[in-house]
Amino acid sequence: MQTGTDGKAMPGGVRPGHGKIGATVVTGFLGAGKTTLIRNLIATAGGRRIALIINEFGDLGVDGEILKGCGDLGCPEEDVVELANGCICCTVADDFLPTMKMLLARDPAPEHIVIETSGLALPKPLVKAFAWPEIRTRVTVDGVVTLVDAAAMAEGRFAADEEAVAAQRGADPALDHDSPLEELFEDQLACADLVIVNKTDLVDVAKLEELRAELSGRLRTGVRMLTVANGAIDAAHLLGLEAAAEADLAARPSHHDDEPDHDHDDFESFVVTGPAIADPAPLDAALAGVLARHGILRLKGFAAVAGKPMRLVVQAVGPRVQHHFDRPWNAAERSAAADRASRLVVIGETGLDRDAIAADLQAVLAACGAEAAAAAAG
Numbered sequence: 001m002q003t004g005t006d007g008k009a010m011p012g013g014v015r016p017g018h019g020k021i022g023a024t025v026v027t028g029f030l031g032a033g034k035t036t037l038i039r040n041l042i043a044t045a046g047g048r049r050i051a052l053i054i055n056e057f058g059d060l061g062v063d064g065e066i067l068k069g070c071g072d073l074g075c076p077e078e079d080v081v082e083l084a085n086g087c088i089c090c091t092v093a094d095d096f097l098p099t100m101k102m103l104l105a106r107d108p109a110p111e112h113i114v115i116e117t118s119g120l121a122l123p124k125p126l127v128k129a130f131a132w133p134e135i136r137t138r139v140t141v142d143g144v145v146t147l148v149d150a151a152a153m154a155e156g157r158f159a160a161d162e163e164a165v166a167a168q169r170g171a172d173p174a175l176d177h178d179s180p181l182e183e184l185f186e187d188q189l190a191c192a193d194l195v196i197v198n199k200t201d202l203v204d205v206a207k208l209e210e211l212r213a214e215l216s217g218r219l220r221t222g223v224r225m226l227t228v229a230n231g232a233i234d235a236a237h238l239l240g241l242e243a244a245a246e247a248d249l250a251a252r253p254s255h256h257d258d259e260p261d262h263d264h265d266d267f268e269s270f271v272v273t274g275p276a277i278a279d280p281a282p283l284d285a286a287l288a289g290v291l292a293r294h295g296i297l298r299l300k301g302f303a304a305v306a307g308k309p310m311r312l313v314v315q316a317v318g319p320r321v322q323h324h325f326d327r328p329w330n331a332a333e334r335s336a337a338a339d340r341a342s343r344l345v346v347i348g349e350t351g352l353d354r355d356a357i358a359a360d361l362q363a364v365l366a367a368c369g370a371e372a373a374a375a376a377a378g
Ligand SMILES: Nc1nc2c(ncn2[C@@H]2O[C@H](COP(=O)(O)OP(=O)(O)OP(=O)(O)O)[C@@H](O)[C@H]2O)c(=O)[nH]1
Pocket: 028, 029, 030, 031, 032, 033, 034, 035, 036, 037, 063, 118, 119, 198, 199, 200, 201, 202, 228, 229, 230, 231, 298, 300, 315, 316, 317, 322
């Protein structure tokens, strides 16, 4: 399902403005479906040479790995650049600009550049980087595409916890923000040229209309909104917006406009390593329990399954856990088979009980081995 809010025709394909290379910034909260959308974009881009810059908050490059593993001809591995271990908005000078220069030095240069920000990144500092002299002569921000997780929004997962905010305000009357999640959500919406409400399969029609009405009141004038499931939207709707967002920063307010050196103290992530499992069947329900017990926002990574040549991708967003085999372990990974283990990145608001979470996750992985062994023996 794809609909415009204003009934106008959607833009066509890539129309490079003023001879510059277009760049699309894909933003949206943790697990909103950015990587899923980008896979669809690549698959429907008609063979255009698109370079991807993939940024992750945790130091395990899961999204880049998934995109490289997709085997799509439009996305050869060398065109996927990973910027893990930090939010792109904070590492612009150290990581992003050198990466852009490297891509622009290629011959031939990419036809379009797509940047997936981490789910915790503020898009505005990244857009600002396109105004840097070395970049702006060659590249323009074709559009900022913000994904909204319809299910998370319907469940109130971005809304401020009124009691917690009241308690914080009591302790610090100068506090001017609602909650880290709400602020981030607002920043991502305020910077958008196009909003995609994803995961419509998880909400009913009435709820979706409610969400659209709420969102449309929070967007800049003229920003379009589309509704989709599984990021299934054609590249023609995403590329060619011709927004030149880097020249329009004042129209995109951020909660952090007065904080050039903001940080991400409100969130943390760490990686848990555990044993290979024997049976993925009980994994989802068991992991959902861990997420709920510890208030984990996002968990993702890879599990090794004993006796299987394929890598198991594990994904959890809020209460929903999914797994699937994506590709065979490659030769280098196979030769390290003795060390092959399951690796999961955990992301949440600051204050996670890392030891307890690691123990809980390792117990789940171990149980998925033990239960299968018991079933085989019985
Ligand atoms: N039910 C449902 N699941 C979806 C949809 N889109 C994505 N997912 C699932 O949501 C999970 C997260 O999707 P990703 O595409 O990895 O999300 P992301 O925004 O890239 O995640 P981060 O980079 O960690 O912020 C995966 O398990 C997807 O399969 C959708 O429309 N409906």
